[in-house]
Amino acid sequence: MAKHTVTLIPGDGIGIETTAAMQRVVEALGADIEWETAEAGAHMVESCGTPLPDSTIEAVRRNKVAIKGPVTTPVGTGFRSVNVALRQSLNLNVCLRPVEAMQGAGGRYTDVDIVIVRENSEDLYAGIEFEEGSESAKRLIQFCADEGAGTIRPDSGISIKPISITATQNIVRYAFEYALKHGRKKVTAVHKANIMKYSDGLFLRVAREVAKEYEGRVEFDDNIVDAFCMNLVIDPSRFDVIVFPNLYGDIASDLSAGLVGGLGIAPGANIGPEYAVFEAVHGSAPDIAGKNLCNPTAEILSAAMMLDHLGELELAAKLREAVRRVYAEGEVLTQDIRKATGSDKPAATCTEFTDELIRVLNQL
Ligand code: ATP
Numbered sequence: 201m202a203k204h205t206v207t208l209i210p211g212d213g214i215g216i217e218t219t220a221a222m223q224r225v226v227e228a229l230g231a232d233i234e235w236e237t238a239e240a241g242a243h244m245v246e247s248c249g250t251p252l253p254d255s256t257i258e259a260v261r262r263n264k265v266a267i268k269g270p271v272t273t274p275v276g277t278g279f280r281s282v283n284v285a286l287r288q289s290l291n292l293n294v295c296l297r298p299v300e301a302m303q304g305a306g307g308r309y310t311d312v313d314i315v316i317v318r319e320n321s322e323d324l325y326a327g328i329e330f331e332e333g334s335e336s337a338k339r340l341i342q343f344c345a346d347e348g349a350g351t352i353r354p355d356s357g358i359s360i361k362p363i364s365i366t367a368t369q370n371i372v373r374y375a376f377e378y379a380l381k382h383g384r385k386k387v388t389a390v391h392k393a394n395i396m397k398y399s400d401g402l403f404l405r406v407a408r409e410v411a412k413e414y415e416g417r418v419e420f421d422d423n424i425v426d427a428f429c430m431n432l433v434i435d436p437s438r439f440d441v442i443v444f445p446n447l448y449g450d451i452a453s454d455l456s457a458g459l460v461g462g463l464g465i466a467p468g469a470n471i472g473p474e475y476a477v478f479e480a481v482h483g484s485a486p487d488i489a490g491k492n493l494c495n496p497t498a499e500i501l502s503a504a505m506m507l508d509h510l511g512e513l514e515l516a517a518k519l520r521e522a523v524r525r526v527y528a529e530g531e532v533l534t535q536d537i538r539k540a541t542g543s544d545k546p547a548a549t550c551t552e553f554t555d556e557l558i559r560v561l562n563q564l
Contacts, residue, residue, distance in 0.1 A: 202234035204510050207259045207266035212241035213484025214494035215269020221496035221554040222267065222503045228558040231507060231515050236263060240282055241271040241484075251282045257289050266477045267506050269499065270484040280327050287320050292470035292477055293367065294374050295320045297453050298505070304527035305461030306540025311437040312460050317378065318449025319371040320470060323399075325446045328360040363399040363445055368406040374471075375443035376410065379418045386419040386440040387411065390428045390448050403445050429455065453481050464495030464536040467502040469509070478506040492549040495534040497523060500557070522561040532556035 210219040226233060238259040240252050251274060260266045271282045279285050286292070295318035301307050330337035332355055341352045352358065375387045389407035391400040404422055411420035423431060425448045432439065432452070436459055444452060457466035463482035470477045480498030488494055500523060507516035526532060532555075535547035548556070 203232035205234045205236055205263045207263045208235040208237045209240050209256060209266060209268035211269030212243060212272040213270060213486050213489035215484055217494050217550050218496040218499035219269040221550055222499040224554055225500050225557055226503050228561055229515050229519055231512060242274040245274055245277055251277055251279060252285055260290055260475055260477060264475050265506065267503060268477055268479045270482060272484045284325055287470050290472055290475045292472040292475060293321045293370060294471045295449060295468065296471060297468040297481060299456040299460055301460045302465065302524060302527050304530045305465050306537055307460035309436050309459050314436060314439045314456060315441045316449060316453055316456060317371060317375040317441060317443045319367055319446050322362050322364060322367050323446035324359050324361050326360065326362050330358040332357040361399050363403050365406055368403050369410055372407045372410040372443055375441050376414045376418055379441045384440050388439055388442045389422040390425050390442060390444045391422065392425050394424060457481055461540050462536055465497045467498050467505055469505050476509055478502040492551055493535055494550050495536050496550055496554060518564055522557055522564055525560050526557050
């Protein structure tokens with residue numbers, strides 16, 4: 201019996217190619233993993249009537265660890281987002297996205313080494329929305345007027361932004377514990393507390409309270425989200441672990457990926473008290489799907505995070521080292537990286553890049 205059983209969800213679009221590449225690389229690494237494949241995505245609607253079959257959620261529950269490709273949410277299937285539904289049903293309340301500059305990846309900065317810790321369950325992603333013109337929207341608008349809370353134009357659609365003490369304590373504690381465990385010095389909380397006093401204001405207040413528990417061990421500061429964006433692009437080296445409410449964390453993830461070479465190299469994980477699902481930051485990229493053009497690095501680095509989670513620290517380190525070498529050598533890289541670096545060397549296919557990575561792995 202294999203040491204670990206992992207649920208593999210290939211997903212849609214380039215997910216089919218990136219997860220296949222990841223699987224080849226992890227097998228070449230010699231990790232003792234048995235894969236149990238489960239399906240999710242637009243392609244499941246015809247056969248199952250849903251993009252997220254219960255059997256897929258069950259498979260993650262059974263194995264506790266999953267790695268997935270991006271999943272497209274088709275319209276009209278009752279899901280706003282399959283990814284959000286998966287996170288909610290498995291209580292994956294932490295989204296973890298390390299962003300590190302890598303030589304040869306085409307980033308504009310060499311000194312980025314940050315960890316994004318994004319709250320995954322609430323904020324504007326809670327999915328509590330009222331359609332413009334609906335009876336519920338009208339009642340809510342009336343309620344706000346009656347409460348003296350403010351005037352909302354009658355032709356408005358409304359999304360609710362809940363931020364709770366419970367979820368904020370949980371995410372900020374996770375950020376501090378992560379900092380301690382990984383020898384990091386500082387946690388920065390990002391918010392817009394000066395404008396949204398009862399949601400982001402609560403986030404900041406709770407973050408400050410939790411920070412006191414770590415005084416003398418991990419530094420703490422905070423940034424207003426707009427200033428944060430400017431500070432990040434001026435000097436990313438001033439940040440270390442950064443904790444966000446859901447929406448700002450989502451935006452900051454892509455912004456940060458852009459600093460180091462783009463979505464092709466940005467890994468991530470969704471982690472809860474019981475289960476963990478690893479996945480690249482990027483989406484299904486339908487424009488390049490099925491053409492062997494995609495960059496599987498983000499999925500492969502997500503697998504390195506998964507190996508860390510499984511306690512296979514040496515294998516994870518070896519995998520990261522092989523990726524670093526392939527980029528530093530710069531001979532076999534995919535088209536997104538060629539564009540990011542402005543190189544006129546020929547672009548490798550996803551398969552050629554994967555072959556090269558396995559070749560380098562075998563030399564380590
Ligand atoms: P989705 O609707 O699933 O979010 P999307 O195409 O809107 O998909 P992304 O897939 O996140 O959004 O990425 C936007 C673009 O970035 C893609 O269209 C593609 O050109 C490029 N891209 C994203 N990921 C990769 C990758 N792994 N390799 C190469 N290019 C990528």
